[in-house]
Amino acid sequence: MSVKKTKSVNMSRNSMPLRDMPLLSVQGSLLHLTKRGNKRKSMGCNSDGLEVECTPTDCIQHCSPLRKHQRLLTRGKENEDNQFVIARRPRRNREILSGLSWDHLPDELLLKIFFYLPLQELLKMASVCKRWHRLVFDESLWHSVDLEGLAHMGPALQHILKTGVRRLRCPRAFVEELQFTSSRPLQVIQMDLSSSIIPVAALEGIIASCTQLQNLSLEGLQLSDAIIHSLAKNDNLEQLNICGCSGFSSGALEEMLKTCQRILQLNISWCDFTSDHVKSVVHSVSACVTHLNLSGYRENMTLDDIKVLVSRCQKIHILDLSDSTLLMVDSFPVLAQLKHLLHLSLSRCYHIHPAALSDLAKKIPSLVKLDVFGLINDSHLPALKKEMPHISINSRLFSTIARPTPAGRAVGHYSDCSMWNQKCRLRVRL
Template identity: 65%
Template sequence: MPNDSMPLQELPGLGPGPGPGPHGSIWSQSRGNKRKSRGPLSAGPDTECTPTELIQQWSPRPKHPRSLSRGKENDDGPFVLGRRSRRRKESPSVVSWDQLPDELLLRILLQLPLQDLLRVSAVCRRWQRLALDESLWTSVDLEGLTHTGPALQQVLKTGVRRLRCPRAFVEEFHFTGSSSLQIVQMDLSSSIMSPSALHSVLRHCSLLECLSLEGLQLSDDIISCLSRNSLLLQLNLSGCSGFSAPALADMLRWCSSIDQLNISWCDFTNDHVKSVVNNVSPGVTHLNLSGYRESLTLDDVKVLVERCPHIQTLDLSDSTQLTADSFPVLKQLKALLHLSLSRCYHIHLAALCDLGTVFSALCLLDVFGLVQDTHLSSLKTEMPHVSINIEPFSRVARPTPASRSVGCPGDGAMWNRKCRLRVQL
């Protein structure tokens, strides 16, 4: 048999030891290559290995991730150096404005004056909503503004309840609101405002309790709007004009709760005066019906006294038709405390000296133009319990009574209360 067909076990280099030949066995060659046999390769000639098995046996073992330890010493294992996370800098304990609730912000905004509140409303949408909250605009004083129309338009939409706007120039104004206004007290005395503009405001009012329209041009539509305010307590229409006697009578009948009425020096006829004395609320306690020289007669006084027995303050000044014959009629007013008969020239000084005995409860008497300064002291001696000529201006239903002393505490107030938001010039 040729050499190339020798049996497997007789091939050199496959025996258990080194075989013949100049280079030795395969084992010696593998050791020369510095490779070590592992596993079944050293098991002997009876082991069979496929190429796939060889790849698996010779492939490196998989690496398992080591658990990182945050400490520098490990009791159960080898020392491992781990990276420690950086500590975040703690932010100081500061509360942002955005974190404050609406209720707290409203309490803060409640302390701001009008100009600052308007500036705050331009910061963001939330602050604008809060700055225009109706709880902040309950009382507003716009006295002193040059052009009041735009400001009045915005203030009326905030749900204002007390509005003071005397001596204002309201140009080309027309209130465009659709809902009812919440105004309870309003002073527009001596303002320049067209009847149509005033009507656009008053037709949305039904909760008025105190109203002053002194010196304004009115209309029958405006007087009809006032009839819707059944809670009206004080009404000042002094010096007004432009409305009829029937409209006035209807308004007085509907507003049966009026306690103070100043309707002096209006553009009245005899019919207007009769509309007042025949329809004024029987519960009225303060009434100013002065300035109707020849229109107010003794018969009108009789009707008035019989209808309104609870009058405490009565101003009949500048009624030239009244004489001393009116004293027995006025004596029926048991609660009369303040009587004004200034410039009633048909009442003589001698008749005035008897007023102290006629009116036992009388405290104040105004007789400007009837008594000279030389006779005033003697009149005061006859009536020591009566103060004479103390108040030259009527206070009936006026929101801000006129006073001789400038800078008195009542200045800027409206019906004895100041407004929270006020224009500062």
């Protein structure tokens, strides 16, 4: 009888309306509902008993702020109790916590920071974002660049020329292909392309866009009349080195020299010249030239050419006439007319007798250096030095006239990377 009574009591409680149940039972059902919701999300199945009942809306709204407040209190403590949780904080909060972002820095400050980066690191910065890419290639960072040793020279040279570079060093380069076209003149002031292999058409495109050149070295390159005519547009040219060049006529050379009357240093030695080329030089070179290298012209350089040169260019300090085999002792009185002559090179001028060299100290009192390689034996050199104690004899093997890097240094050494006594800021480091 007691079992039946208990069963009837339970049935009556289960059938009792939900609004007449005690509040404790309602809160308990809310907790069960929360657990049931979690179980449904995790297991996808229903449970029996009170958990299937619908919870009143007012109770859910009453308890919801407690759950939200609980999330705020636990923020930042996701990984406590050895429970790993990935939580992403809002970007605005991260910026506030860090104090200052790179995006907040002005362009001027970023450019100042980029200025101290080497070339390879600077190029890496260009891949960070569009803004940094724009700043990395700002003209202020690319005023002086040294590309010596770069493998793929063509694309790099084409890109560098368009960055507004002022000083470009690129000797001993191999440029396989270069399609260079520019809608505006280049800003290059100093450029060294010595001993490079560059197609004539590519070099014509580069020189044709240059109008502000002051120092230029094209030593050993194949040129053309178009290149020489383009050089004539650079009326501020002061140092020009076209030693060992070929491929241009005497007429184009004469026009260029008559236009560029500010040239102070000219190295035009060992070119593929005829006697007409030599005459174009001595009749057209600037009267204010101070350093002149006209060596290597053997039978094409005559005494009459020396007379024309001396009468026009009285400011010459350094003169190289080596390998002019037609010159003899009768050229000494002509050379004595150069009152400011400090350094004279007569190496391998075999028609000059060694005994006559001692008279140079008397005829040219301003002379301090004399190069006569091939004219006097090493055994007789001490006696000649004794007769001319104030003159340094055979002290320099190679000419430095208009050359960006003096010859004789170890190629590839860091001290060999200067260009007209200045080093480029951005340099390829291998």
